[in-house]
Amino acid sequence: MPHISRTSRSTAVSALVATALAAGLLAASGPATAADGQVRVHDIQGTTRLSPLAGREVADVPGIVTGVRTYGSKGFWIQDPKADGDRATSEGVFVYTGAAPTVRAGDAVRVSGTVTEYVPGGANSGNQSLTQLTKPTVTVESSGNPLPAPVTINAKTVPSRYAPAGDPAQGGSVNGLPLKPRSYALDLYESLEGMNVRVGTSRVVGATDPHAELWVTVKPHENTTRRGGARYGSYESQNTGRLQIQQLTPLSERPFPTADVGDVLTGSTEGPLDFNQYGGYTLTARSLGEVVRKGLERERTRPQRARELAVATYNVENLDPGDPQAKFDALAGAVVTNLASPDIVALEEIQDNSGAKNDGTVAADQTLRKFTDAIVAAGGPRYAWRSVDPENNKDGGEPGGNIRQVFLFNPERVSFTDRGAGGATTPTEVVRQGGRAALTHSPGRLDPANAAWTNSRKPLAGEFTFRGRTVFVVANHFASKGGDESLTSHHQPPSRPSEVQRVKQAEAVNSFVRKIRAAEKNAAVVVAGDINDFEFSPATKALEAGGALRAGITSLPRAERYSYVFQGNSQVLDQILLSPGVGRFSYDSVHVNAEFADQNSDHDPQVVRFRP
Structure with missing residues (x-):
């Protein structure tokens, strides 16, 4: 069903009207009449977003039925064919019936009812409201009339x-x-x-x-x-x-x-x-x-060269053993065919062995075994993995799923430096060993007690060695944009409260990278993952602060900078950032999911190639 059927109608109508009345934006309640005694649709709609008649009863509003909805938010639309000539006033309005309407498009009707302002999602969502007529009494005067010209x-x-x-x-x-x-x-x-x-x-x-x-x-x-x-x-x-x-x-x-x-x-x-x-x-x-159809094809990145290290990030969207084998096969095929089997893959949204079942399980070895087996079946390498199991239900995401970041790596090309893996609450620290930076725990979690990670995924840090050179990789999944207002909010600009937490998370990661660089100025550090924010956002700027990192996606032409499509906007959420010690690199946002109706994840993976 279309989106409008996903939730029940809000009870916030009266709250909106009360607020507007207090602000002097609406008239007092009571039966509404026009100067000539006939209230028309444009009188109801008015010249602002809120009806001047909200909360009032209207009688015998004339109009032609232009559309009938029999599912979800049931009702119909009427439009007055006698427009008032004012561009600001709409001549159409929705009549909410709550049950399947009996009218048809082309019916000439008169509607009596109450004018209300309905806020989809509730008053706290920040959404604009929909002016409508409720509790209607409908009289059909004739049928088969021509519809008002669109x-x-x-x-x-x-x-x-x-x-x-x-x-x-x-x-x-x-x-x-x-x-x-x-x-x-x-x-x-x-x-x-x-x-x-x-x-x-x-x-x-x-x-x-x-x-x-x-x-x-x-x-x-x-x-x-x-x-x-x-x-x-x-x-x-x-x-x-x-x-x-x-x-x-x-x-x-x-x-x-x-x-x-x-x-x-x-x-x-x-x-x-x-x-x-x-x-x-x-x-x-x-x-x-x-x-x-224009035959859009899924992209394939080029393979890394012998002396190039390829590091990728891929949000695999709540992957767990209960998912169909077809999903595992498709995701695995993307890793092998579209990403050309990167040396290191930072995965996001790997769920525990019982998936969304909230049973206390936190281990994800079955999920990872099934995924890595599928990669081998697709013709890829036998990846090894490293991760740290989270505390039960402490990292956000789907309740019971215990999503976490995971490193996959190809042991034929790269080695992992194991240094006493820490637990979910054990922070990894940066130390100096033999004149170079090292981690106290690899794999380890970055500052897990920091309030910035409350109900959110804690970054996973690890040391890798490629052709004798150490590379530090930090896998991330920042807090979601849940709670932010939409672009069509009645607040302009819209409120983005979730940004505050992501900025704090970015500051924590930036501080960690600075510690590595303080111990080894030219250390190669790769920060990858679902940052849940744009390349121009305050969170990205906080990651880059002080020259600690550079957002790799900004090396691409502007027309290629996106990893996610939301409400028709192609935008950046997934990123790989690199320290100055990485030097020259080749970056690719590999478009395999976000633009397609048939998706294996809603995110496009990212890959960077460089010579450490």
Whole structure:
């Protein structure tokens, strides 16, 4: 089912209305009437994001039904064919019925009910609200009427600026600001909320996902990636042309098309413009164009040369022994074929032997044996592994899964220096031995008692030797972005509270790298993993602070800097950073998952090659 069916409707409507009333953004409650005695849809929508009639009852609001949803958030959209001529006021609105509606597209209706502001995800999510009519009484006056002509959304109509700055007097909210649809993309979309809209032939920038939705861009030249996506390169480049596409027809009646990034949704896609918590403004297609496949292929990196050390990072997405063998085989095939069997692989999201079963198990040897066996079956080397089992349920992730980082290494090419592996709470330290840096525990955990790692994965550090040269590798999986507000938040700019923890984590890793370099100035240090943050983020800058590290992905052309696709934005989450002692290197973000509907993980692996 599409995203809108994933959660029940929020109880935060009254809280939002109460706040808005207190701020003077809404009128007092009571029956609503217009100057001529007839309340119309544009009166309900108003010229800001919040209805001036929120909390009030309206009677006999006229409109033509433009779409009916019989699953998830059940209801229908109406649109007034008699527009008021004001670009800021939408002529469409959603009528929430809670049960399968009995009306059909083309019905001329009059609706009585209560105007509410529904916040998908709840008031604490920071999401904008959806203006709607609830507890409706519906009178059908006629059927088979022509639908209001759709408003076309394209490169010419969508402004290049994303959103206005929020009002400081309202905590940075844009809710009370007058809509300027000619100036800001979010204002344009809000001014069309609930209306019949269309997009023409558009490029897919977010592949079809398990919830039957995809993302297109109506701006074909906006921050394009080499493979057809829309790159997210800064907090100011939100890619205004992105729009989520769902369909109104239940999946049981019509399967949703499969599309990868770079494919094209051809023809006309038309339907009401909705707003939900899983993507913001969404075209709920009453009629859906056809997907033309462009044959995007999974990338293959080149093999490392004899004197090159290849280090990779790969988030294998909650891998455990209970996963289908097909997942193990596909991930193993990617390591062998697409990553060319790196010498060292830092894995993230390896789960314990019982997977998500919360039974106290923390060992992951069965998971790793099954994975390394699959790599051998795929024609790869017999990797050895090193890791440190976490404390039960102390590292975040799926409850009971006990995800952790793991080193795989090819013993035919590289050796691991074992130095009294520490436990989950034992920190590894940096010492100087024979004029060079060394770890007290290898493998060992980096500062595991630091509050920065609360409910998060502790970095795994290890010493490797390649052609007589020591290389230190730190495998990471920083805290997730959970709790951050979406790009379509009513706060502009959106709040990113999760960033605070990642910055602290980055500072801890940076401090550790500095200790290694203090003991051995030209030490080769590789910091790899799922950093869960962008190459331009404060967390990455904290990792790089003082010249301790350099983000390898910034060596790539901008159009190739991404490892993850979220809501149609191709962005960086997975990274490999290198100390100055590494010297020259060759970096590759190997696109095998994020752009595809058929994914073995939602992350693309990264690989770096250099001569220590």
